[in-house]
Amino acid sequence: MAVKNTRIQREKREIILDAALQVFSENGFRGATLDQIAEVAGLSKPNMLYYFAGKEVIYRTLLSRLLETWLKPLEGIDQAGDPHKEIMRYICAKLEFSRKFPRESRLFAIEILNGAPRLSGELDGALKKLVDRSVGIFQKWMDEGRLAQADPYHLIFAIWATTQHYADFAVQMRAVLGEKDPDPITTGGKFLEDLFFRGLDPR
Amino acid sequence: MAVKNTRIQREKREIILDAALQVFSENGFRGATLDQIAEVAGLSKPNMLYYFAGKEVIYRTLLSRLLETWLKPLEGIDQAGDPHKEIMRYICAKLEFSRKFPRESRLFAIEILNGAPRLSGELDGALKKLVDRSVGIFQKWMDEGRLAQADPYHLIFAIWATTQHYADFAVQMRAVLGEKDPDPITTGGKFLEDLFFRGLDPR
Amino acid sequence: MAVKNTRIQREKREIILDAALQVFSENGFRGATLDQIAEVAGLSKPNMLYYFAGKEVIYRTLLSRLLETWLKPLEGIDQAGDPHKEIMRYICAKLEFSRKFPRESRLFAIEILNGAPRLSGELDGALKKLVDRSVGIFQKWMDEGRLAQADPYHLIFAIWATTQHYADFAVQMRAVLGEKDPDPITTGGKFLEDLFFRGLDPR
Amino acid sequence: MAVKNTRIQREKREIILDAALQVFSENGFRGATLDQIAEVAGLSKPNMLYYFAGKEVIYRTLLSRLLETWLKPLEGIDQAGDPHKEIMRYICAKLEFSRKFPRESRLFAIEILNGAPRLSGELDGALKKLVDRSVGIFQKWMDEGRLAQADPYHLIFAIWATTQHYADFAVQMRAVLGEKDPDPITTGGKFLEDLFFRGLDPR
DNA sequence: AATGAATGAGTGTTCATTCAT
């Protein structure tokens, strides 16, 4: 079936993708079933398959759409800006992403953990290009003495790791923190500024 | 039938658990099949089920065993030692874990990402207790001015996030780094010392 | 709703039946899908079902229409004519049918092979009557010494078998003949005259 | 699962193939369902799939096995023998095949009718080779004046067509003959000798 | 007259688990 563009088509497709996000992010690709997705979406299974050709298609649509959103903030780093502010802006953007879109973050994490079988092409392509651009900016800043010398690639990895952790490992955080911290992401934001720009050694 | 403890019993159980680790860490609980595990283990499926009552049992055995290993290094932090050295020792221990046991790390990550349905009890118990102990040490160091003030819980989260990232997101790292860095974990170790103890602001 | 008979109605019905012939003759009744037929016909599936009540109806319409065409030449055998010429005329008519309407021939063959579940009534009726008429003519000719004595029923079967073979087993023929015979049906016509009226024994 | 060769394996595989022959020959590949086959075989569907990897495998196993049987008699034509007797021996062998294995004949016919999608390789290979051999013998006989001149390929086609007709179009024969001929194949054998070796022209 | 949307009943296949030996 050719993809139509009527209002109802767009709406239903959104509903399905949202349901799919829910289910896939909880169980990964193989762990999710179309029955679950259809139930969450409030559709019959065949009706759902009227809008998407199959499980794989739903998943890939979800992933590629997600990758765009996921990469957006990285483009926003401005070489002309202040390094400290620019990096904190990126960290905060990532934390907000973890707050608002934890399911998307988990879906992405699961895909990578499983070896990114349905994403590898895009990782080598779009992602690599964007990372290289940011790395260039970081390197420039370091060369100009506006940023401490440190491996720029691993800096990006560290930002990703720490910020996504608030979405991906939320269950563990909650288990550890209990009731102590009702808003770990906000606390985390402050902590990360301390960590990234002051370090742990006392002054 | 009670689980026996003959040598052959123990050996076979080890072989099965190792195979299960392989398979579960690649596909998660639902994505793995007993057939795969049995094949990797070199046993027939019914024979495997002679040693473990079912899929769930294999998985849980694996997880709880893993949790022990996973928590060990945390116990090693010595309040009497030098904070910088102690924390770096822990970071390096975790990085080594990522290097030597990436499958274990991924298995653990997948379980948490899926909401830790088969681990929640242990997270609230053993893990929380051990974290609280370390947090106490960090807090003490901070109070004594030997460590910069920063949220000790989030410090632990940051250590976990950054170090485990080298195992869990290895595919993504390789896609981004290409051939540039043949040994990201070693580079990462140096980077993390820079990051954690010097920060990004230039001096 | 009664079937109307406007020009457009008739035209659309023809288009559908032609598409159905195409698809049914390639895959049999169960192997064909309404989607395929609708696509070949260039109609939407519900629109197609506006003209025919269902899959079964399309198939039966096709079959009964086919049976008429299929039986026509048999009526043409003229008792007053020359036996040799009359029979060869029938054989040639059947061969032409195989040349021009191989899909119809195959559809018919598949239906019979499957036990003629949707045709049995018509076989006992119209077909039997017509065959009996021809058999009567053959018998007469034999009684008059104008045709060699041979079972007249099996004579008809042999004509059917040999002539339809050129449509129904065309794939096999092509596999066997390769490029040797670009026009097997013409060669077949000559061969069949040799076979039927001279036999294989040398004179 | 590797194909085992225990007694029970062989027996069950035979039972399944027999059931499959029954069902496939009635409905063709797409028309047949594994449920039907399993029921005829008296097995559960998954159990059946323990012995054969899938529908396609069952079908292909059946076909290739059938092709062997089907080609056997063709090898038996003896160049040193009497042409009339040798050909009649082949015709009778084929008629016996139609009598004893009508389901096999129909399965084969349906496959060819559908364009031989799962047999084309074998048609070009084994079949063609064997036909060419027989054609050589026929041609020799004709050159020696021991057989009337006639296209040898089409002679084979005519033999196949007329003899297989007794299996493939049995339903139609019964409809036409009614109760008149309780044993059409025997009658057919006599008729075919008349037809092939005497022709229809009166002497 | 036409079509987008919807669905119940299949249909081939997988899989954890059990049975029998």
Add this chain to the structure above:
DNA sequence: GATGAATGAACACTCATTCAT
């Protein structure tokens, strides 16, 4: 201890048909 055989419950996907407009 070990394995071949068996199965119920799923699961992804198909399809003829119906509904609503």
